[in-house]
Each structure stands twice: as structure tokens, then as C-alpha cells.
Amino acid sequence: MKLFWSTCPKCMKPFVVEWALRHAGLKLICPFCGNRYLPEESAKIDDGESGGRTHMG
């Protein structure tokens, strides 16, 4: 699963998001403050060179 980091523009805390949401036009939900915002409104986006990866249960 390819990932990117989004930093919430309100509380400035980062969290990991699946790449499919990067350009989906849907608002992310900050797990720290509940702020809803579009990915392009992120204070910072970090997708690394080729994106991160994760495990699933």
C-alpha cells in the first residue's frame, strides 16, 4: 500500500494516509483535532521518493 504523510493545517500534526486519497477530492479527517480538509490544504505533504508502505491485519 503506497502512503503519504499529511500535516493538518489546524493542529500541525502529521498522520499517514493511503495514496488513493491523495487526489480523490475528498476531505481528510485529522485524527488529532478532527479538522476536515482537502489533501492540497495540508500544511505539508511528504510522499517520500516512492511512497511509504504498511502492513495490514
Place this chain on the structure above:
Amino acid sequence: MSTPSSSSANRKPRSKGDGKSLSDYLDLIRNNPAEFRAVKRTVNPMEFEVTAVLKHLDNRGEYPTVQFDNPLNLHGKPSEFPIVSNLWATRERCAEAVGLPRSNAGAELGTLFARYVDKKIKPTVVGSDRAPVHANVLQGEKADMWLLPAVRHFEMDLGGVLTMGLIAHPPGEDFYNVTFVKTFPETGQRGGLTIHSTHMSRITRLWEKRGERMPVVNVLGHHPAFWLGTLNTTPWGDNEYATAGAFLQEPVRLVPSVTWGKDFLVPADAEIIIEGEVAPGNTTIVDPFGEISGQYQPQQLAPVMEVTAITYRDGAIFQDVFSGHREHMLMASVPREGTIYNHVQQKVGNVRAVHLPYSGCGRFTAYISINKTFEGHAKQVALQAIAHVHNLHAVVVVDEDIDVFNEEHVLWAVNTYVDPDRDIDLIKNVRPPSDPRGIGSSRVIFDATRPTHIPFPTRLRVPPDTMARVKLEEWLEGTGKGRP
């Protein structure tokens, strides 16, 4: 019909059904403080008070099942339902749940699963009047998931999550798949579902391809043997109600659902059932959620379940899984040990024991012992295991004199027998066959068996006959009251 609004003081007495239920198992351990603890005070699961108790116990190396008698629901009001969590947190309890002595919680447990998985006991169908789970039926706006004491487990979790099993069947088929799925109750009537399993993903795609609403049932509590049976990796087309019956050692009793009648049969002896439908293309944002790997699941899109009914038995118990911890690891690792044992024994042979250790989250690493009969035997065993269980990342194969349940022994074999250049194989570009989201694409195999094709040092030992003759309790002074 009733509306849940009371705390433990005025709950209805529990109804007794004809089939095994969660409460029957809890009665076995309820009076043993090492196995069962209760929290009487009011707890708010959304403020992490449930997982704080479980984490404190985990930090102390204690793994009892814990019942929270007075939790708040998602409305912040006293819940009608107590929470039970950490049910599968020891191998001994998993053994006991399927009828094995607690002393047989090692390799014997995995091999019992290997035997039972093909046994199958056909389910029976009963009417609503004989189904405890239909004692209370909520429909329309009254079918409100926020009446449940959903647990928010970890600080970055997006909200309260229902962690138990989802049941579905493919369109036009009458076999049922049961899979653990996370349900995120966004509102009382809708919630996102994170589906990771191969078969449930396939069922979801089949309904979506037809453009039809997929009926699903979320079961929040049943006898532990029911769940352990459904957690086996079974072929497509197997009715997992029949697999569960083998582990329960009696037919799973089913009842026509409230929403679809005989077209969808649900477990009559369950605690709480949510009936719902997934509309094609209807998705929502879910996660983060603290997952099996001990990390948060990334935020993602997930299909939405729209609730049609909630049913529950009198005195129902809300079951939760302490995710990312021993319970979560064991509930799937034990069945998979049986799955791997069966498959590799059939394909290669001479397998002695299989263990999926906690250090690999009970998912990603397998230790397999064999009676090695030829050089290359270990690699054939490992390849078969990797091919059969899609999320295994590492397989370590050892000789039968190594106890795969003793990680120190396994790592001794790795450090002593493995020549990294010859005995470690990296397999690249392996992906799960039908889950496009993937979990990483490489696998690694360790052949940690003693080399037999070259002169090699012999493992030391004290002669067995002397070991048998020298009884420690006869030779040591002090009888445990102090050592000389």
C-alpha cells in the same frame, strides 16, 4: 422490543439458549482471577479507559479476560451492554475454548485445528422463537449503533470501533464467509468497514460488479470456539458456519435474519447482531486504527454499511478485541498454525510443529520444525508455507529437536546453523493473490536446520540416561526454601 438505556443495575437477566454462547465460556473462567477480572466502575471507552486497563495488565505480563460492567455508549450514556475483551489472550484459553486441556496449548493446539478444519458440522436452522439473539429487535431509527459501547483503542484512532466479525455470502450462493472486520460507526445508521481478507474482498467485488447492495451482518459476540473456527483459512466455497460447528462440537444454530429472512441466516446464539447493506460505490473515510502490527492503519477509503436492524439477546455482552496485542495475535495465529501444518504436511511431509510467534505479531513470521530427510527439505517446506498463507513474510525452518515455541531455541539454531550466503533466500515481488492493497512484496526464508551434507559439529548434550536418573527434587538440598 426494548430500547437500551439502562446500566448494569437494571439489565434484563440473561436468556439461556439451546446452543453454546459466550457466557457459557465465561462461566468456566469467571472464578479464576488469573483468567478473568471485572471492572465495576463506570468506564468511558471513548476516553481509552478500557484499553488503559488492558494495557496496564499487558505491561505486567498478565492477560486475563476483562469484563467492564458499566461502560458508556457512544452517546455518552450508560450502555445496556457490558464489554468483554482480551478473551483469546493466552494459548491456554484458546485450547480450553475448543475442548483441549490447557496443558496442550503448544503444538497440539495447532494440530487440532489442522484436524478440525475439514471436519465440518452442518448448521441447523431454528425459528425466531428459539433464537436468543432475536429477543430484542431494533429497526428504523431505533437501530442505532451509537447505543453500543464501541471502544476507541489508541490515541490516534479516528473514533470508537467495532472489532468483531462480519458475515457475508456471494451473490446467488448459499455459503457464508466470516471475517474479522473493523466497523467505524460514523453515525448510528452508517459506518465504514475495513475489509482485509481475500474472500471477503472477493465477495464485496462480486456484489459491486452486479451493482447490487451487499447484505452483511456484524456479529458482536459469540462463543470463542465459533470465532476460532471461522478464523481458519478455508477454500473459496466452504461454508464457514459448518467449519465453526466443528470447533463448537455442535451445529451452529442459525435463524433467518430480520432484514432478508431465509436469504441470509444469522447465528441464533450470538450476543448482538447488526444487519446492514453495502451499496455499490458508497465509501467513506476511515482510520487511523491501531492494527495487528502495533502500528496505525493509514487513513483510507472504505465501503459503508447502512444499518437495517440491530438484534440482541437479553443480558447480551458486547465483545471487543484488544487490537495489536496478544489477543489479536493469537486469534488468527493459532488457526493459521493448523492451516500451515496441514498444507505443508500434505505437500512435503515430515512437519513436526508450527508456531507463529508474538514477535511476528502472530501473522508475519512462522517457525516450523521438521524431521529433515534431505538437503533442501527446509526450503521446500518454507516455500509451501509462503505460497499458502499470503501475509507470511519470514519462515524459519528448524530441526525437530528445536522447540518452535521457545524463541531462544529457534534463534540459537539461526545463529548456529545458518550460513547467510547459503541458507537465507530472499523471494522478491510476491504479492497476495487477490488483495490489491498489498502488505509488502518480499519474503525471506531461513534454513536453520543442521547441515547434513558437510562435516559439521555435533550439538552438545548431557547423556539422556543420566538426565533421567538424576531427579532434581531428590538431589538438590533445600526443597525450594533456599538454595545452598
